[in-house]
Structures are given as structure tokens and as C-alpha cells.
Amino acid sequence: MNPINVKGTHDILPSDGPYFAYVREIFSQVAQVYGYGYIEPPVLEYTDVFVRSTGESSDIVRKEMYTFDDKGGRSVTMRPEFTAGVIRAMVGSKLYATADLPIKAFYFGPAFRYERPQLGRYRQFYQAGIEAVGADSPYLDAEAVVFAVTALGLMGFHDLKVKVNTLGGQQSRAAYREALKAYFADKLPEMCEDCHTRFELNPLRILDCKVPHDHELGLNAPKMKDYLTEEDEKRFYDILSYLATLGVDYEVDDGLVRGLDYYGGLVFEVHGSTKDGQDIGALLGGGHYDGLLSAFGGPEDIDHGVGFAMGVERLIAILKDQGLSLPENDLDIYLMPMGEKAYENCFFLAQDLRMGGFKVDLPFKSGKLGAYFKKAEKRGAKVALIAGDSEIEHDTIQVKNLQTQEQREVPMAELPATLDELFSVQDDHECGCGCHHDHEEGHCCHDEAEGEHHCCCHHHEE
Ligand code: AMP
Numbered sequence: 001m002n003p004i005n006v007k008g009t010h011d012i013l014p015s016d017g018p019y020f021a022y023v024r025e026i027f028s029q030v031a032q033v034y035g036y037g038y039i040e041p042p043v044l045e046y047t048d049v050f051v052r053s054t055g056e057s058s059d060i061v062r063k064e065m066y067t068f069d070d071k072g073g074r075s076v077t078m079r080p081e082f083t084a085g086v087i088r089a090m091v092g093s094k095l096y097a098t099a100d101l102p103i104k105a106f107y108f109g110p111a112f113r114y115e116r117p118q119l120g121r122y123r124q125f126y127q128a129g130i131e132a133v134g135a136d137s138p139y140l141d142a143e144a145v146v147f148a149v150t151a152l153g154l155m156g157f158h159d160l161k162v163k164v165n166t167l168g169g170q171q172s173r174a175a176y177r178e179a180l181k182a183y184f185a186d187k188l189p190e191m192c193e194d195c196h197t198r199f200e201l202n203p204l205r206i207l208d209c210k211v212p213h214d215h216e217l218g219l220n221a222p223k224m225k226d227y228l229t230e231e232d233e234k235r236f237y238d239i240l241s242y243l244a245t246l247g248v249d250y251e252v253d254d255g256l257v258r259g260l261d262y263y264g265g266l267v268f269e270v271h272g273s274t275k276d277g278q279d280i281g282a283l284l285g286g287g288h289y290d291g292l293l294s295a296f297g298g299p300e301d302i303d304h305g306v307g308f309a310m311g312v313e314r315l316i317a318i319l320k321d322q323g324l325s326l327p328e329n330d331l332d333i334y335l336m337p338m339g340e341k342a343y344e345n346c347f348f349l350a351q352d353l354r355m356g357g358f359k360v361d362l363p364f365k366s367g368k369l370g371a372y373f374k375k376a377e378k379r380g381a382k383v384a385l386i387a388g389d390s391e392i393e394h395d396t397i398q399v400k401n402l403q404t405q406e407q408r409e410v411p412m413a414e415l416p417a418t419l420d421e422l423f424s425v426q427d428d429h430e431c432g433c434g435c436h437h438d439h440e441e442g443h444c445c446h447d448e449a450e451g452e453h454h455c456c457c458h459h460h461e462e
Helices: 017-033 047-053 059-064 083-092 138-155 170-190 193-201 203-208 212-219 230-245 312-321 340-355 369-378 389-394 412-424
Strands: 044-046 066-069 075-078 103-112 124-133 161-166 250-252 263-273 279-290 304-311 333-337 383-387 396-401 407-411 445-447 452-454
Touching (some): 017 103, 017 124, 017 312, 044 047, 047 059, 083 103, 083 124, 083 304, 124 312, 138 161, 138 230, 138 263, 138 279, 138 304, 138 312, 161 230, 170 193, 170 203, 193 203, 203 212, 230 263, 279 312, 304 312, 333 340, 333 369, 340 383, 340 389, 369 383, 383 389, 389 407, 407 412
Parallel strands (some): 161 250, 333 383
Antiparallel strands (some): 066 075, 161 263, 263 279, 279 304, 383 396, 445 452
């Protein structure tokens, strides 16, 4: 059988692992700093969860869901996004009644969409995101944006463009919908089939149409800002003023509507750009929503939320493109047993060293010393421990520093002290930029005099 993966999916191989860990680690740390706790709803939900919240007019629900009947005849769907499942979980567990409000939850995991596979777009992809639910505050909306910008900044993105818009409250949106319908009504015959459905279900979605002709028509359509109630307008400008004070560089994009039906009020995207300032598309998108808790039978009086989701593969591809290079689990120590007896000793020594916190491995097929050194190099080991008959006889071991090539024979009883000495110069040092790499002494460069911080991961350099 051919080892082919399902169309549109991709394997995360060990060499990709450090990048996923990097994004997850920074995202989790920022989440904790902003007071968010982890949540993870199941991949499988009843189909209704998405139909009733993500929305019948969204492309996701109409065309992209992996939906099937389980063996009990229940229609289930593999989550195409997290918000619906997260809210369903909050209502199902009555978290809104027991937790402090707003409930702040962050997530990280795979999502599934039957989309046309293309560069950076997969049918199974990872999303990292947040939801803050149960409070209605322009400050909370602004906080979600600054959280997103902070997380991306710490991952190493610079020149971020924050695009914001408001979809207004229900009253504003109803007036705007009517205005859009009046504008598009006579243009509809020349528009795509999807837009016909959007016209009926949610005319705002027409503005998101990717068909060039329809997109062009959308550019001259009435603008949301002209249909906002005074209250909705004030809220939007309040959020903008908080963002400005927080130092977030934003631009108002009145064509931004976002692809999911539940958004109302603030919507935003954060775009990355190339070194010469070209937009490389949305790294994340989100916004404010009302009415999701009650869609699952939750309370109406606190039925508000704000959140965003970022596409992890996309972030990783861009970070790699910008020069981020992370090693795949480099070893501290590689053991080199020469002979049967030595092999047994090394096997048990490996366990002792691992319990001491060292990253250790040994060959699982006996070979020559030259081959062992090649393996040690491939695994990024810093120290080799070599044991043969003579060392066993004298209860010693050869310790070779693979960085300096210095080698000495030490009594087994002195091995812990020798290793402590060898590894003490390699300081696990927390980088001020929050990226938490292991920085070896001499490689980290904090330029105190300049008041600047350069991280040895090369990732934060200009
Ligand atoms: P959405 O849930 O549609 O708002 O998407 C949020 C983010 O997830 C987007 O900004 C993308 O970065 C990412 N994303 C959405 N769909 C895909 C996909 N099919 N493959 C990879 N990333 C995706």
C-alpha cells in the first residue's frame, strides 16, 4: 500500500515538533499572563453545534464540514473551528454559573475544513485561540486585540498590521443589511451563485466574496459606519482609543466582515508583512459576538464574548521563512558502549542519567566508534561517554566534550561531578523576550549598553 496521507492533510514530523512547541509555549504563556485557562472541547461535536452557532450562511457550514453519521446514526462533525465547541462546553458544564466572569479560555489543537488545498491551507490544521465569555466590555474587546499582537510579537513577528472594523449591534446590522440588499438587488443576476445564497441568508457575507467581479462590486457598496447607532459608534471609537493608548498600530478596514455568522461589534484581523512591507495575509482573525451562550440554552443576560483564532501552520511557515531555525531535540549525552558487557552497563547508566535530567541516548545496534561519533553528531550531543572492557575493569568511563574535543578518563564515582562541571556553563537562561530558549553561554547577546535585546535564536534580529 502506498504511504499516502489524506488529500489536504500533512504530517507533523519530528523536525516540525520544535516549531509547534515554540508557538504553543509562547501562546500559553501569554494566555496565562492575560488570565486565561486552558480549554479543549472534543474534536467531534454534534453537527447542530456548528450549524446553530458558526452559522448557516458561513462557507464553513455550507461547504467545508467533515460531517458523517456515527454508528448510532447521529450526525457528528469534526470541528471546523473552536468557538462553537468552547461555548457549548461552557454551557454544558454551567461554567458561566460557577466561574468568575468573564470566563477566559485559550485553546490549541487541530481543526478540519474540506477546503481546496493550496499553499498554507490544509484540510487538517492547527488553531490557537482565545474566548472571553460572559462580559460585555469595550476594554475586553481591546484586550483581545492587544493579546493577539503581544503573542505574535513575542513569537518574532514584526511589522504587523492590525485591521479593525465594527459590524455594530443588532439594530445597526439590520439597517445595514437592508441597505446592502437594496444596493445588490439589481446586480445579483451577474453575481456568483454563493452570493445569491448570501443575499438571502446574510448579505454582509457578500463583502467577503473572493470572486473578483463580486468583490469589486462590494467596494462601492454602502459602508457599515454610515448605519451605526450612536451607541455602537461610540463603542467602536472607545475601542480604537484604547488600542491607540496601548500602542497598537491599527487601520480601520470597512470591508472587513469575517467569515463566521456569530460576529457582531468589533471584528479584527492581524496581517503579517514581508520585509519590503507587502501584506502576507491574515495570521489570525476574530471579533466580538453576542447570542452564542443562549444558542446552547445558556443565560441571555451575560451572552457576550470576544475571541480570535490563529492558524499555526501559517505562523510557522512565515517564521521559518524569516529565518527562525529551531533544533530537533538535541541530546546532552551520547553513550558509546564498546562490547557486550559495556552495552549492558551503558543501558542502565542511560536510565540513571535521564533520571538526573540529562537528554541521553545510545545506539541500539552495536557498531564501530567512528559510526557512534557520526550518530552523536547527528543527534547534536554535547558530550560522549565511551565505555569498553578496560573502563569496565577499572570502573571508569571516557568523557569526551564534543564541542572542544577534550577527552579524559574519570572514575565512575566522579562522573556526576564531571558532568555537572561540563554542563554548568550551559545556562538554561530565560530570554527577556519571553522565547525561553536554552541559551549557551557566549551565544546570547544582550546589548546592555545599547539598551537593546538581541536573542540568540536569531529570530528577533532585524
Ligand atoms: P477563521 O477561523 O476562519 O477565522 O481562521 C482563523 C485563522 O485560521 C486564519 O487566519 C488562518 O490563519 C487559519 N486558517 C483558517 N483556515 C485554514 C486552513 N484551511 N488551513 C490553514 N490555516 C487556516
